[in-house]
Amino acid sequence: MIGQIVTTTESDCIVELKPASNELISEDQMSSRLFIALGDFVLRERLEHETRNIRELIVRQAFERSNLQWPDLDSARPGDDPLRFGVPDIETGRTHT
Amino acid sequence: MIRLSGPVTATVLPDQTILGRLTSDASTPTTLRARRILIEREGVSASDRCGFAASISRGDLDSASETPLVKLPQWANYLADGDIVAITPSPSLHVIYRRNATTNSLLVTERCSSNCIMCSQPPTARDDSWLYELAISSIEHLPEDATEIGITGGEPLLDFQRFLTLLYRLKTLIPRTAVHVLTNGRLLAYLSYAQAISDIRHPDLMFGVPLYSANPSRHDFIVQARGAFDQTIRGILNAKRCGLRIELRVVLHEQSAPTLGQLARFIARHLPYVDQVALMGLEHIGFVKANAKVLKSSLSNYSSLIEEFVTTLESSGINTVLFNMPICLLPESVWPAARQSISDWKNDMPEQCSRCAIQSECSGFFSWNVDEYKQSVRPFSLAEARHFRSILRRRLP
Amino acid sequence: MPFSFTRLPSQPMDATGKAVLVNQAGEHIILRMSDVTRLITREAPLDPTLMERLHAGLFVTHNPRSSGVDLVAQSVRSKLSTLMSGTELHLFVATLRCDHSCPYCQVSRVSDDRTAYDMTIEDASAGLDIMFASPSKCLKLEVQGGEPLLNYPLVHELVRAARKRAREEGRPLECVVTTNLANITPEMCMFFRDHDVLLSTSIDGPSDLHNANRPRPGNDAFQRAVAGIELVRNICGVDSVSALPTTTRRSLGRVREIVDTYVGLGFSGVFLRPLSPFGFAVKTQSAIGYDTQDFIDHYLEGLDYCLELWKRGYQFREHYASLLLRRMLTPFDTGYVDLMSPAGAGSAVLVFNYDGDVYISDEARMLAETGEKLFRLGTIRGSTREHLLAKPQFAHWIRDSMNEAIPGCDWCAFRTWCGTDQVYHHATQGDIVGIRSLSSFCQRNMAVFNWLVQKLDADDDDSRILRAWGGLG
Numbered sequence: 023m024i025g026q027i028v029t030t031t032e033s034d035c036i037v038e039l040k041p042a043s044n045e046l047i048s049e050d051q052m053s054s055r056l057f058i059a060l061g062d063f064v065l066r067e068r069l070e071h072e073t074r075n076i077r078e079l080i081v082r083q084a085f086e087r088s089n090l091q092w093p094d095l096d097s098a099r100p101g102d103d104p105l106r107f108g109v110p111d112i113e114t115g116r117t118h119t
Numbered sequence: 120m121i122r123l124s125g126p127v128t129a130t131v132l133p134d135q136t137i138l139g140r141l142t143s144d145a146s147t148p149t150t151l152r153a154r155r156i157l158i159e160r161e162g163v164s165a166s167d168r169c170g171f172a173a174s175i176s177r178g179d180l181d182s183a184s185e186t187p188l189v190k191l192p193q194w195a196n197y198l199a200d201g202d203i204v205a206i207t208p209s210p211s212l213h214v215i216y217r218r219n220a221t222t223n224s225l226l227v228t229e230r231c232s233s234n235c236i237m238c239s240q241p242p243t244a245r246d247d248s249w250l251y252e253l254a255i256s257s258i259e260h261l262p263e264d265a266t267e268i269g270i271t272g273g274e275p276l277l278d279f280q281r282f283l284t285l286l287y288r289l290k291t292l293i294p295r296t297a298v299h300v301l302t303n304g305r306l307l308a309y310l311s312y313a314q315a316i317s318d319i320r321h322p323d324l325m326f327g328v329p330l331y332s333a334n335p336s337r338h339d340f341i342v343q344a345r346g347a348f349d350q351t352i353r354g355i356l357n358a359k360r361c362g363l364r365i366e367l368r369v370v371l372h373e374q375s376a377p378t379l380g381q382l383a384r385f386i387a388r389h390l391p392y393v394d395q396v397a398l399m400g401l402e403h404i405g406f407v408k409a410n411a412k413v414l415k416s417s418l419s420n421y422s423s424l425i426e427e428f429v430t431t432l433e434s435s436g437i438n439t440v441l442f443n444m445p446i447c448l449l450p451e452s453v454w455p456a457a458r459q460s461i462s463d464w465k466n467d468m469p470e471q472c473s474r475c476a477i478q479s480e481c482s483g484f485f486s487w488n489v490d491e492y493k494q495s496v497r498p499f500s501l502a503e504a505r506h507f508r509s510i511l512r513r514r515l516p
Numbered sequence: 517m518p519f520s521f522t523r524l525p526s527q528p529m530d531a532t533g534k535a536v537l538v539n540q541a542g543e544h545i546i547l548r549m550s551d552v553t554r555l556i557t558r559e560a561p562l563d564p565t566l567m568e569r570l571h572a573g574l575f576v577t578h579n580p581r582s583s584g585v586d587l588v589a590q591s592v593r594s595k596l597s598t599l600m601s602g603t604e605l606h607l608f609v610a611t612l613r614c615d616h617s618c619p620y621c622q623v624s625r626v627s628d629d630r631t632a633y634d635m636t637i638e639d640a641s642a643g644l645d646i647m648f649a650s651p652s653k654c655l656k657l658e659v660q661g662g663e664p665l666l667n668y669p670l671v672h673e674l675v676r677a678a679r680k681r682a683r684e685e686g687r688p689l690e691c692v693v694t695t696n697l698a699n700i701t702p703e704m705c706m707f708f709r710d711h712d713v714l715l716s717t718s719i720d721g722p723s724d725l726h727n728a729n730r731p732r733p734g735n736d737a738f739q740r741a742v743a744g745i746e747l748v749r750n751i752c753g754v755d756s757v758s759a760l761p762t763t764t765r766r767s768l769g770r771v772r773e774i775v776d777t778y779v780g781l782g783f784s785g786v787f788l789r790p791l792s793p794f795g796f797a798v799k800t801q802s803a804i805g806y807d808t809q810d811f812i813d814h815y816l817e818g819l820d821y822c823l824e825l826w827k828r829g830y831q832f833r834e835h836y837a838s839l840l841l842r843r844m845l846t847p848f849d850t851g852y853v854d855l856m857s858p859a860g861a862g863s864a865v866l867v868f869n870y871d872g873d874v875y876i877s878d879e880a881r882m883l884a885e886t887g888e889k890l891f892r893l894g895t896i897r898g899s900t901r902e903h904l905l906a907k908p909q910f911a912h913w914i915r916d917s918m919n920e921a922i923p924g925c926d927w928c929a930f931r932t933w934c935g936t937d938q939v940y941h942h943a944t945q946g947d948i949v950g951i952r953s954l955s956s957f958c959q960r961n962m963a964v965f966n967w968l969v970q971k972l973d974a975d976d977d978d979s980r981i982l983r984a985w986g987g988l989g
Contacts, residue, residue, distance in 0.1 A: 058529050062549075066521075066927050069556045073518040076580050080518070080540060083589035084596070091581040095308055095353065100315040101279040107305045108232045108277050110242070111344050333572035335582065352583035356590065381572040387988075388543060388847050389587045434988045435846065 122194040124213040129189040130182045132210055136253060137187060138260050139172040141202045147171075154260065156204060158191070173206050203260045205253055215257045216265070221459070224269030225254040227285065231274040233303045234343035235329070237370055237414055239405040242273055251281040258288040267297040276306040283315060290321045297323040299366075304328035305347055307354030310361075317361035325364045325394065328355060332378045333385035341374050359392055366395040369428075371421055372414040379424050383431035396432050398425065399460075400443035404487040417495060418448040429453045443488075446481045446507065447497050454507060455514035457482055469493035476504035517577050517584060521552055522929035525966055535929075536969045541591035542843065542932045543573050546973050591847060595932075598849050598856070598864060602652035603901075605853060605865040607878055608643055608674060609660050610635050611667035612870050616696055616732045620764055620791055623885050624662045634667045635870040640674045642897045643868035648681060649901040655682065659693040660878065662870075665700060672707060679711050692716055696730070697744025698737065705751035715748055717741055719759040719781065721767055721774035729764055745781060760787050763814065765806045771818040779825065779832055787835035788818050790960065808956035812963045819967070826981045833985050840968060841986030843933045848987070853877070855935035855961075857925075859917035861891070862910055868896050874904055876913070879939040891939055913938050924958070930965040 029036045039056065041047055047055075079090065088096045094104045106114060139156035145167040147155055152170035157163070159176045165184055168174045173187040175198075180190055189206055191198070198204070201218035216223045227250055231242035254270075261268070268289065275282055289298050298321060307313045307326075316324075328351060332338040335348035358365050367386060369375060375382075386396060400418060401407060407414055425441070430452070432439040441453060442460035449457060460482045469489055472478055475498035484492050499507065519539040524546070527533035531550040538544045547555070547566075554560045555576070562570070570576045577584040612633040614624035625633055647655060657678050664671050675691055682689035691713040708715065720726040723738035730737040741759075748757045759781070761767070761774055771788070778786045790811045818834060825832045839850050853860030862876030873892050875881040880891035891913075893904045904910075917936040919925035925936070940957055972979050 055529055062521075062523070063927075065553060065556050069519070072556070076577075076585065077518045077540075079580065080585055080589045080592060083585060084592040089310075089353075089586075091585065092353075096310045098309045098311055100283070100309075100311045102311075103306065103309070107308060107346075107350050108274070110232050110234055110244075112234065113244075334568045335571060335578060337568065349583040353586060356583075356586055378568060378572065381569065385572055388541065389590065391847060431988070434984075 121197065121217075124211060125192060125194060127189045127192055127206070127210050127212045128180065129187065129206075129210040130180045131184050131187045132208055133173065133187040133206055134208060136205055136207045136256070137173045138203065138205045138215070138253075138257050140260055140262075141175075141198060141200055141204060143200055156206070157186075158198060158200070175204075201262065203257060205257065213253065215253075216261055216268075218262070221461075222267060222269060223265065224271045225257065225285075226271055226273075227251045227254045227275050227281075228273040228277060230277055231272060231303070232277065232305060232344065233274070233347060235406070236341055236343060236374065236410045237372055237401060237405075237407050239402045239407070240271070240273065241405045248278060248281070251278055251285070255281065255285050255288060258285070258292050261293050261296070263293055263295060265293060265296045267299060268293075270298065270300040272301070274303055274306075275300055276302050276312065279306065279312060279315075283319065286316065286319050286321055286324070290319060294322060297325070299325050299327060301327045301368075303342070303347065303351065304354035304358070304365075305344075305350035307357050307363075308350040310357050313354070313357040313361040313363060317363055325366055326358060327366045327368050327397070328358075329368045329370070330355075330382065330386070331369060331375045333382045334378055337374070337378055355390060355393070364394045366397055367393050368397045368399060370399045370401060371418075371425070372401045373416045374413060376416070376421060376424055380427050380431070383428045387431055387435035387437065391435055391437060393437065395438045395440060397440050397442050398428055398444075399441075400484065400488075402443065402485050402488065403491055404485070415491075418444060419495060422450045426450050426452055429456050441482075443482055443484060445484055445492065445496055446477060447475075447499065448492075448495060451510065454510050459483075461485060469496060471496055471498045474498040476501050477507050480507070517574055517588065519575055520927055520929045520931055523549065524970060534973075536966075537575060538929050538932055539574055539588065540932060541574055541588045542595075542847070543575075544844065544969065545569065545573050545575060546969070594847060595849070598851070599858060603647075603650045603864060603866050604652045604654055604851065605656045605658060606643070606647040606650075607658045607660050607865065607867040608635065608640060609868065609870045609881065610662070610664035610670050610674070612662040613666045614661060614663040614696075615666065615698060616663070616730050616737060618730045618762075620729070620762055623882050630667070633662065633870060635670055635868070636872070637670060637673055639868065639872045639896045640670060641677065642899075644674070644678055644681065646866070646868075646874075646896065646899065646901045646904070647678075648685065648687070654688045654690070656690040656692070658691075661694070663696055663699070664693055665695050665704065668704065675707075675711050675713055690714070695744075696737065696741060697748070698732065698740040700744045700747060702747065702751060705748055708748070708756070709752040713752075713756075715752075715757045717744065717757060717759050718762060719777060720761045720764070721770055722777050725766055725770060725774070728766055729762065742781065754782070759783060760789060763788065763790055763806075763811060768806055768810055768814050771814050772821050775818060775821050775825070775832070779830060784831065785833040785835050785838070786818075786822075788815050789836070790815075790956075808959045811956075812960060815960075815964070816967055823978050823981055827977060837964065837968065837982070838985040838987075840933065840964060841982055844965075844968065844972075845983060845986040845988055854937060857917065857919040857931075857935045858914045859936045859938055861913070861917075861937070861939055862893070862905070863914060866893075866904075872896050874899065876910070877937075877939055879937070879943070883939060883943050888943070890942065928962075930962060933965060934961055 039052060083090050098104050139154055141158045142155045143158050143160055145157060145163055149170050153172055155171055157168060157171045157174040159174060165181060168184060168186040171186055173189065175189055175191050177191050180188055187206065189210060189212065192212065195212060195214065199219060202214065203216035205213040205215055228247055229240065229243045230247065234242060289296065304326065330338065330351060331341045338348040339345055355365055369382065386393065401414060429439050439456055441449065441457045444457060446454060446457055459480065461484065468483065469492065477499045517539060519537045521535045521537045523533050523535045531548065531553065533549050534546050535549050535552055536544055536546050537552065551562060551566065554562055574584045574588055612623055612625050613627050615626065617626055627633055647657065659671055659674065671693060678689060678691065691711065693713055694716045697717045719741060720729045726738040727735050745757050767774060775786055819837055822832055822834045839852050842848065842850050853864045856864060861880060865877055867875040867878055867881050869875060869881045872895050874894050874896055875884065876891050876893060884892060893907050893910065917938045919931050919934060919936050922936065925931050937957060941955060968982065971982055
């Protein structure tokens with residue numbers, strides 16, 4: 023489908039739609055497709071909102087040599103274990119399935 | 120399978136641990152004797168022992184000896200000239216290095232931060248720093264022409280300062296010997312660990328790191344340690360950043376099988392720079408016995424999984440090898456990837472294997488797997504052996 | 517974790533329809549829309565096996581501080597490393613003169629006027645200075661035209677000087693000369709052999725098609741090209757010459773014959789290209805042009821035919837699809853400048869034109885022949901590399917070519933695999949960004965990505981062949 027915005031006001035946006043290819047579809051089919059496409063966009067908005075922080079983090083981490091999430095990993099001296107990776111779960115009481 | 124340590128009877132106990140290279144030559148020049156342990160032949164006298172660090176007798180012990188003297192236990196009958204042993208005050212005998220072995224490893228600790236459900240060396244929590252000390256002391260006795268030394272545990276990096284000391288000694292005293300360290304890699308998530316290791320600049324160092332699934336929960340379950348996956352991945356990334364070589368190790372069993380294909384694709388996409396990937400057959404020892412129900416499945420059930428795994432990685436240019444898997448249980452397409460990974464298996468092989476025409480080229484299996492495999496292995500005929508060798512030849516560069 | 521998704525065409529437009537999800541590391545997975553909705557809204561749990569796949573594929577993570585972030589960051593970093601590693605490809609337009617009069621050609625002139633249309637030795641030499649100032653580990657020198665061999669003395673000197681300098685500086689250098697081979701001599705071949713030069717020529721299809729597309733006096737362009745290929749192979753080696761077809765309206769409907777021609781000439785693949793919308797091509801659009809859907813149909817038929825040949829044992833591939841598959845299936849860079857984000861123009865490629873000017877891409881200098889010199893960076897002589905790249909508009913072009921920020925691209929499922937081309941969009945829509953839905957660059961790429969994704973999902977012989985094309989064995 024190809025759409026073109028005809029008019030926009032504060033409350034409304036009027037869009038003109040026509041099929042991109044030469045297929046024959048009814049008005050009903052057109053509007054249902056439009057609603058489905060809009061629904062997909064709502065999902066995308068939601069996904070973007072949910073992943074905004076992580077996306078920024080990824081880009082910053084891509085350019086940053088040190089570990090942004092876990093600074094201890096870079097600052098610990100050799101032999102130190104501030105995050106206790108060397109301690110078996112039995113001792114720390116961490117549980118796992 | 121070969122036993123490497125145990126108590127001994129002795130007259131004249133050493134007051135501290137003695138290390139030395141075995142020799143049967145009672146006329147060894149006196150200047151060398153302090154670093155040699157005499158393994159006695161018939162007719163050795165007390166004066167012959169003079170100057171040696173210790174002496175090992177095959178017969179009755181001579182209580183008049185001035186040199187520490189122990190009796191060779193039955194299990195150590197395989198000892199030969201050039202082997203390195205340690206005799207402790209307890210007294211016990213530890214075999215550190217065997218000249219005739221395909222591989223030699225130094226066990227540096229039995230403590231571990233993971234608790235893998237299929238661990239062949241179940242961890243203990245005791246303070247066993249004497250093991251590390253023994254390993255460090257033994258380096259000066261190792262022959263300069265030793266091809267490769269393994270460092271194993273437990274988790275060798277737990278006692279990090281001793282690890283660095285050991286690595287430094289390996290570099291300075293036997294620089295031409297390759298070193299292969301088995302580690303869970305989790306402590307390498309600290310950049311300074313990877314950097315400190317890299318700073319030693321050992322010329323031929325490789326880390327064998329386990330990765331059992333691309334799904335963090337599954338990997339963590341298999342190693343019984345929460346967060347292990349994340350730590351291991353970060354460890355691998357740091358290792359790469361510091362120029363350390365990594366071999367990924369995957370043990371194949373019922374818990375790792377379901378996501379094996381996924382893991383291969385994960386490695387190909389995110390870790391294509393690893394130096395090698397090793398897929399390993401399960402050793403029926405240690406925790407495996409207790410967890411048999413959730414782990415065990417016959418190797419032949421995994422044929423297509425193994426094929427897919429090797430193909431995915433090889434076609435991404437990643438060197439892939441198979442350890443601990445007998446050739447007769449593997450699909451033909453992966454024969455070139457199989458390696459002879461088990462030394463000394465010929466001592467315990469099932470009857471069929473003694474008739475097999477490719478026995479000398481097969482990885483075989485551990486003696487504790489014999490019961491498991493003796494139902495399913497089959498010997499190769501001469502014709503099949505020729506076919507096998509032609510497949511291997513085709514793959515040579 | 518961040519990803520983008522699009523419904524696959526010819527799927528039902530409801531919750532059962534399949535969609536493709538692609539994450540920032542370029543990994544993809546196909547799910548039903550019902551699962552996509554559940555994944556994003558978290559209103560209902562997903563099947564555990566599916567969840568494992570999503571975890572392994574870095575589409576979901578247990579927590580935002582997981583190693584998944586490091587791995588995707590690693591991917592993003594390596595994709596951008598080409599941008600940061602310096603310009604690799606340098607084009608030298610040796611002359612605009614040509615002895616063919618191809619209606620689709622953007623630039624050439626049939627002329628004997630050397631001063632007007634030939635590159636000078638001084639400009640070539642200054643161009644080499646700029647090229648060797650590039651920090652890129654590997655350098656690639658490509659000689660274009662018109663017909664470069666009509667200015668052979670310059671080509672000879674340029675290649676000789678480049679090889680000498682590369683040897684002295686210890687830098688890997690690849691040399692390519694594009695030519696119609698109509699004027700090649702054994703002496704030229706020996707020179708190219710001795711200086712490790714690869715030749716790239718045009719073969720549009722069987723002789724009648726090729727000659728109709730590429731008129732020259734004597735109407736024997738095809739015969740000369742084939743004879744040239746044989747000569748080059750005999751002197752320089754079988755792998756020293758490659759060929760590309762250009763697709764005109766005449767080519768449509770004949771893709772199988774075109775592929776057969778390549779198979780017959782002993783090539784192991786073909787790069788099926790559409791017409792570029794520049795220069796002469798636009799003027800003769802009505803005679804030789806076609807619309808995007810026609811090209812897409814032609815191209816996909818070509819792909820099907822190559823797959824068919826492969827199954828019959830011919831090991832023949834299509835190169836554009838192979839590039840796309842490499843991007844989709846591996847973490848490795850393809851180095852293909854026409855499909856980069858930010859655009860390769862100017863960052864991954866620089867063009868030294870016959871008239872002494874520097875442009876950001878081959879398309880940019882072709883556009884200049886129509887009078888639009890917007891994408892000119894400066895002059896070869898009197899400029900340093902830094903000076904050229906410091907031109908303020910250049911930074912804007914790069915910034916505006918990042919498809920993460922282009923409306924239409926930003927939410928597209930295929931964004932990670934795709935690229936942008938500001939020059940193309942300026943030429944076709946008068947705006948370097950353009951409206952995606954009107955862009956045939958976009959339409960073509962989307963059609964091909966959709967086709968490839970669906971083919972891979974079928975998990976059949978074709979999928980295996982396509983994976984091999986992508987470099988996975």
